[in-house]
Amino acid sequence: MVRFILRRLLxxxxxxxxxxxxxxxxxxxxxxxxxxxLAGERxxxxxxxxxxxxxxxxxxxxxxxxxxxxxxxxxxxxxxxxGESLTGRQIGDILAAAWPVTIKLALIAMxxxxxxGVTAGxxxxxxxxxxxxxxxxxxxxxxxAVPTIVLAPIAQYLLGVRWQLFPPTAGADPxxxxxxxPGIVLGSLSLATALRLTRTSVxxxxxxxxxxxxxxxxxxxxxxxxxxxxxxxLIPVVTFLGVELGNLMGGAIITExxxxxxxxxxxxxxxxxxxxxxxxVGIVSVLVVVYLIANLxxxxxxxxxxxxxxxx
Amino acid sequence: MSDFExxxxxxxxxxxxxxxxxxxAPNQVGGTSVTPGRPRSLAGDAWxxxxxxxxxxxxxxxxxxxTAMAAVPALFTAADPADCVLSRQHAGPSGGAIFGxxxxxxxxxxxxxxxxxxxxxxxxxxxxxxxxIALTVGMLAGYFGRWIxxxxxxxxxxxxxxxxxxxxxxxxxxxxxxxxxxxxxxVIFVLAxxxxxxxxxxxxxxxxxxxxxxxxxxxxMLGASNSRIMWRHILPNTLAPAIVVLTxxxxxxxxxxxxxxxxxxxxxxxxxxxxxxxxxxRVHMRESATPLIVPSTFLALTVLAFIMLGDAIRDxxxxxxx
Numbered sequence: 336m337v338r339f340i341l342r343r344l345l346x347x348x349x350x351x352x353x354x355x356x357x358x359x360x361x362x363x364x365x366x367x368x369x370x371x372x373l374a375g376e377r378x379x380x381x382x383x384x385x386x387x388x389x390x391x392x393x394x395x396x397x398x399x400x401x402x403x404x405x406x407x408x409x410x411x412x413x414x415x416x417x418g419e420s421l422t423g424r425q426i427g428d429i430l431a432a433a434w435p436v437t438i439k440l441a442l443i444a445m446x447x448x449x450x451x452g453v454t455a456g457x458x459x460x461x462x463x464x465x466x467x468x469x470x471x472x473x474x475x476x477x478x479x480a481v482p483t484i485v486l487a488p489i490a491q492y493l494l495g496v497r498w499q500l501f502p503p504t505a506g507a508d509p510x511x512x513x514x515x516x517p518g519i520v521l522g523s524l525s526l527a528t529a530l531r532l533t534r535t536s537v538x539x540x541x542x543x544x545x546x547x548x549x550x551x552x553x554x555x556x557x558x559x560x561x562x563x564x565x566x567x568x569l570i571p572v573v574t575f576l577g578v579e580l581g582n583l584m585g586g587a588i589i590t591e592x593x594x595x596x597x598x599x600x601x602x603x604x605x606x607x608x609x610x611x612x613x614x615x616v617g618i619v620s621v622l623v624v625v626y627l628i629a630n631l632x633x634x635x636x637x638x639x640x641x642x643x644x645x646x647x
Numbered sequence: 648m649s650d651f652e653x654x655x656x657x658x659x660x661x662x663x664x665x666x667x668x669x670x671x672a673p674n675q676v677g678g679t680s681v682t683p684g685r686p687r688s689l690a691g692d693a694w695x696x697x698x699x700x701x702x703x704x705x706x707x708x709x710x711x712x713x714t715a716m717a718a719v720p721a722l723f724t725a726a727d728p729a730d731c732v733l734s735r736q737h738a739g740p741s742g743g744a745i746f747g748x749x750x751x752x753x754x755x756x757x758x759x760x761x762x763x764x765x766x767x768x769x770x771x772x773x774x775x776x777x778x779x780i781a782l783t784v785g786m787l788a789g790y791f792g793r794w795i796x797x798x799x800x801x802x803x804x805x806x807x808x809x810x811x812x813x814x815x816x817x818x819x820x821x822x823x824x825x826x827x828x829x830x831x832x833x834v835i836f837v838l839a840x841x842x843x844x845x846x847x848x849x850x851x852x853x854x855x856x857x858x859x860x861x862x863x864x865x866x867x868m869l870g871a872s873n874s875r876i877m878w879r880h881i882l883p884n885t886l887a888p889a890i891v892v893l894t895x896x897x898x899x900x901x902x903x904x905x906x907x908x909x910x911x912x913x914x915x916x917x918x919x920x921x922x923x924x925x926x927x928x929r930v931h932m933r934e935s936a937t938p939l940i941v942p943s944t945f946l947a948l949t950v951l952a953f954i955m956l957g958d959a960i961r962d963x964x965x966x967x968x969x
Contacts, residue, residue: 350805361817473702476958480951482902484909484922485943488929492936588812589906593929604910607816619813626810 336638343634347627352409354623358616359405408616417617420606426617429602436509437598440591441583443511443518444525445576452526453572456533460568461560463538471534475527487520487593504595517594521587525579532575536568543567574633581629584622690887693963703959709952716763726757728919737935749924749938750931759945762921765914766949769834770901774893776839777846777900782882782889784843785850790858790877800851807844811903814841819912827918834913838900846892853885891961898953905946921946 370379370387387393391404411418417426459468478486494516495503501516540546541564549559584599591601599618606614697703716723726743731753738748746755788799815837822833857863858881866876907913908922916923921942928939 346801346804353805354809358817361821476955477951480898480902480954481947482906482950484906484925485947488925488932488939489943491929492932492939496933497936582810588816588910592910603813607820608911615817619817622810622813 339638340631340635343631347631350627351623355409355412355616355620356405358619358623359408360401412620417621418613420614420617421609421611426614429614430599430618430621433597433599433602436514436596437584437591437600439511440514440518440521440587440596440598441580443514444522444583445580447519447522448525448529448576448579452529453533453569456530456572457537457560457565457568459530460534460537460541463534463541468534471530475530478523478527483520483524483587483589486523487517487590490516490520491593505597506595507597509596514596517590517596520594521583521590525576525583528579529572529575533568533572536571537564540564540568570637574637577629577633577636581626581633584625584629693960696963697959700959700963702955703963706952706955706959709948710956713763713767713949713952716760717767718764720761720764723760724754724757726754728753728757728761729917730754737931737938746937746941747935749935750927755938755941758919758924759921759942762919762924762942762945763949765831765918765920766901766904766946769831769838769904769914770897770953773835773838773842773900773904774897776835777843777896778889778893780839780843781846781850782885785847785885785889786854786877786881788847789851789854790873790881792855796851803844803847806841809841811841812906815903815907816910816912819907825915827914830914830918834904834907838903842896842900842903846889846896849888849892850885853888854881857881857884887964891957891964894957894960895954898950898957901953902946902950 370384370393374383393400408418415427417430420426420429455471459465459471462468491503494500502513505513505517541560545563546559549563587598588600588604590596591598592604595601599622603615603618603622605611606618731751733752735748735752736750738744738752740747744754744756746759749755749758784799784803788796788803818837818840819833822830824830824833858876863876863880866880871880904913905920905922905925908915908920909926910922911926913922914920924942925939925946928936928942932939
């Protein structure tokens with residue numbers, strides 16, 4: 336187990352360097368004149384140019400200079416210093432302001448997923464091929480197939496503008512009620528996936544030998560399903576939910592954009608639109624770390640939950 | 648990312664991580680209901696199963712309609728989507744335009760019809776490219792095993808770990824050109840480069856099962872070369888599961904293209920794309936909702952049709968689910 340975790344950590348370090356390097360290269364390599372880009376249309380004096388060249392280590396050119404700046408960036412990143420965006424704000428501050436909102440939204444989406452998705456999935460799995468099962472299957476297929484760019488604006492239009500059940504946009508410092516509709520929209524995708532996973536897993540486990548044994552021992556159905564089947568079938572669901580939570584933490588670009596929620600995804604999207612290279616790289620590298628850690632936790636959890644899984 | 652491929656991968660026993668050692672679907676014979684005379688093939692079995700499913704027929708019909716729309720849009724509307732006059736901004740339905748006009752005074756319905764072409768082109772070509780990459784990588788990893796498999800599987804793991812939307816945004820941001828052809832090619836390329844992993848895993852596991860079969864051992868004993876075994880014996884057995892995954896992937900690629908265009912980094916005007924129209928319809932939804940609802944419906948139905956079709960075919964080909 337310790338060896339497994341060590342190996343996973345090593346893999347994680349490799350993936351971290353690989354991804355940040357790619358993002359860094361894509362954002363900065365082959366770019367025109369970054370100093371002129373910073374100044375926009377205004378002229379840059381020689382003194383300013385010299386100062387900025389020195390500050391951002393732009394005097395080194397070619398591959399050598401690129402890696403020099405990349406490792407400089409990584410060094411700062413590991414120290415917890417994300418640097419400044421092009422507008423001069425600390426990226427750490429921007430993220431600190433955005434994260435609570437995104438986490439609130441992610442938790443609402445997660446709650447919806449677990450409450451509705453897993454419960455309905457267990458029911459559908461037990462009553463396989465029933466009317467309930469077939470209709471949930473069809474319904475989740477539709478939810479999975481309808482892209483967020485359709486779901487979010489239509490939900491906003493119908494529930495927010497037309498029938499006015501929810502506030503159509505969230506705005507700065509949103510409360511729980513304003514985040515409820517975006518949370519449901521965001522959660523509907525994971526909900527459908529979680530439902531289908533639970534259903535398949537429960538249905539598969541119901542046919543397992545240990546269920547037959549439990550039944551022939553004369554256990555009541557509630558105990559068979561509630562203790563034996565559920566414990567075994569929730570393993571893939573837990574994995575999925577863990578990965579999904581990691582994803583949701585990264586913010587939902589579309590949902591946050593449509594409902595005007597000042598979270599991480601919203602900031603990232605704005606940074607891309609305004610060509611704010613440092614901000615994009617900063618947010619994406621933090622997101623990659625979050626994602627990798629979530630994956631690691633899930634993998635370890637997986638091994639703890641299921642004694643049949645042995646690494647090595 | 649909770650897209651359809653996650654579910655597809657989780658429900659498909661062939662797509663599991665690593666060699667599962669389970670007998671693969673194409674090698675199991677239907678068993679119970681063999682008619683006297685010639686035994687039915689798996690494909691024949693699947694076809695019998697599919698014929699009885701209304702979902703299969705509905706989704707096939709939708710796919711056919713959208714394909715016809717993409718090929719010959721003039722069959723569906725007489726109006727010109729580029730004929731935009733600001734004086735009829737948000738005008739209601741009339742004889743020519745059944746869904747009225749949008750913010751720019753263009754025929755909403757005509758634009759939705761003409762939008763099918765870009766979507767289908769991107770979806771089909773990225774699925775094709777994805778299939779090529781996935782078949783190559785999956786075949787090499789599955790057939791040769793050992794260190795080739797180890798390296799390729801790690802590559803798959805890493806690419807699978809990259810969030811699709813984020814990476815696509817960063818990559819497409821680098822494409823400065825506004826030319827329609829370049830942008831379409833760029834979107835296709837980006838989607839294929841980021842989206843081949845699931846299919847490659849499916850191919851890899853079916854190759855691993857197929858290469859253990861007796862007929863492969865027999866071919867090898869007869870002196871067949873590696874390339875002949877791969878090409879003539881293993882490939883036909885891995886094609887069916889790969890095509891099923893690709894049909895579903897085609898649907899998600901169409902959705903991804905629309906999403907990127909919605910964000911303003913995929914296709915750009917004057918290319919007509921549902922994503923662009925949904926975005927502009929969204930901005931003006933308080934004045935008139937039809938320019939939002941019409942392209943949304945077209946997009947949702949198209950994606951749904953491909954995903955339902957793939958889902959139905961997969962169910963039919965998987966004897967375990969019967």
